[in-house]
Amino acid sequence: MFASAAIALVAVLWWATAGALDRQTDAAIRADAIALAERWREAGATGLAEAIEERLAVDVENESLYLLLEAEGTRRLAGNLDRWPNAPAAEGAWFRTRVLHDGVAAEARLHRLDLPGLRLIVGRDESEREQLRRLLTEGVLWASGAVVLFALLGAWMLRHALQTRMRPVFATTAAIAGGDLASRIALSGRGDEFDRLAQTLNGMLERIVTLMEGVRGVSDAIAHDLRTPIARARAKLEDALSDVPDEAALRAAVEQGIADLDGISRIFQALLRIAEAEAGARRAAFAPLDLVPVLADAAEIYEVAAEARGQHFATDLPERLELVGDRDLLLQAIANLxxxxxxxxxxxxxxxLAARLLPAAIEVAVADDGPGLVPEDRAHAGERFFRADKARATPGSGLGLSLVQAVVNLHAGELRLEDATPDRTPPGLRVVLRLPKP
Incomplete structure (x- = not known):
């Protein structure tokens, strides 16, 4: 690109110089020919010859060329050309040829003009201009060659510099491909685009390592949390098989084993829903909806459960909350809370259960009078299988808030945990979902 642009520039400069010389010469010859023709109309052949001689007398540089002959003969009336040059027969023809003037051979640019009874040649000696044009052409060729050389050299230097700056990236990616996830791209300290790229890649690698550790932790948690119910169900079934006093006891043992297996199945279903939400697989089910009926359905279901435990269930819902999302996932998230x-x-x-419309979002909040969460536990509340110390004795798998977090992320929202009543002990917990307006 550099070579093409530079060569185009040189070509334009050549055209503007050598071409300008040609246009200047043609303009001078044309003006001279028009003036001589006007002189002929005023004073005839004698006046025309006198005008030519006057021009030759004041031509210090000896560049002007003239020849005036009789139309039918070869008698020379005026001029400094030794003979009539080989010229086209058409009137007003322009041509270049070698001529002799004052006994000296030269390259000339000539214009033929036929007048009644006369033949006139008007021209200019182009020897110096031809030499200048030749010098310009040689300069253009040398300059073009230098441009190509510098372009190739610059391309090689640029490629070498890029390879040098990208070599740490190649080395790190090769190490990671070989299984070394601890490798990171070294920064040059210049703060340029390559350093920003390296920082982005290093951040991506850190995220990958975090996700890998999360997968490893989830696998360990699954193995730990499922081992106990599976072992308990197996022990109960074995006891029922070996020592069952009657059919009713056998039926009770089988029902208890089925309940334990249902709990295990619910854990796997929750994990699958979280995985679907985190992968964005449910985004195809997004549709415009009114969130208020969804919240009302969840409140109707859990109000009965709250009354059965001697609790008071309160709602504060507006008339409408327009939203674009997955109704089933939103209902599941509210139900978990x-x-x-x-x-x-x-x-x-x-x-x-409360909801309100903000200028840029829809806010849904679930508050309780429970023990709440300390700030250290809030930072881990969205992790799978995480359970605070106060919740160890409470039935559950530690996947409820993980699913809520995944649903909120799928809807490009925000999940916030805070004290419900900071001035009381225990402070309770208030979980706030902020979902973007459509």
Whole structure:
């Protein structure tokens, strides 16, 4: 690109110089020919010859060329050309040829003009201009060659510089491909685009390592949390098989084993829903909806559960909340929050479901009068299988808030945990979902 642009520039310069010389010469010859023709019309052949001689007398540079002959003969009336040059027969023809003037051979640019009874040649000696044109042409060729050389050299230097700056990236990616996830791209300290690229890639690698550790932790948690119910179900079935006094006891043992297996199945279903939400697989089910009926359905279901535990269930919902999202996932997320709130609220406490429309978002909040979460536990509340110390004795798998977090992320929203009543002990917990307006 550099070579093409530079060569185009040189070509334009050549055309503007050598071409300008040609146009200047033609303009001078044309003006001279018009003036001589006008002189002929005023003073005839004698006046024309005198005008030519006057021009030759004041031509210090000896560049002007003239020849005036009789139309039918070869008698020379005026001029400094030794003979009539080989010229086209057409009147007003322009041509270049070698001529002799004053006994000297030269390259000339000539214009033939036929007048009644006369033949006139007007021209200019182009020897110096031809030499200048030749010098310009040689300069253009040398300059073009230098441009190509510098372009190739610059391309090689640029490629070498790029390879040098990208070599740490190649080395790091090769190490990672070989299984060394601890490798990171070294920064040059210049703060340029390559350093920003390296920082982005290093951040991506850190995220990958975090995800890998998360997968490893989830696998360990799954193995730990499923081992106990599976072992318990197996022990009960073995006891029922070996020592069952009657059919009723056998049926009770089988029903208890089925309940344990259902709990294991619910854990796997929750993991699958979280995986679908995190992968964005449910985004195809997004549709415009009114969130208020969804919240009302969840409140109707869990109000009965709250009353059964001696709790008060309160709602504060507007008339409409227009949203674009997955109705089933949103209902599942709200249900998980209400289930947790009822689970940790003591008898006589209050569970509140509220929603409101903000300028740029829709806010849904579930508050309870439970023990709440300390700030250290809030940072891990969205992780799979995480359970705070206060919740160890409460039934659950630690996947409820993980699903809520995944659903909120799928809807490009925000999940926030805070104290429901900071001035009371225990402060309770208020979980806030902020979902973007359509």
């Amino acid at each position: 209400l289930d947790n709130a009822i689970k940790f609220t003591p008898p006589g406490g209050t569970v509140t």
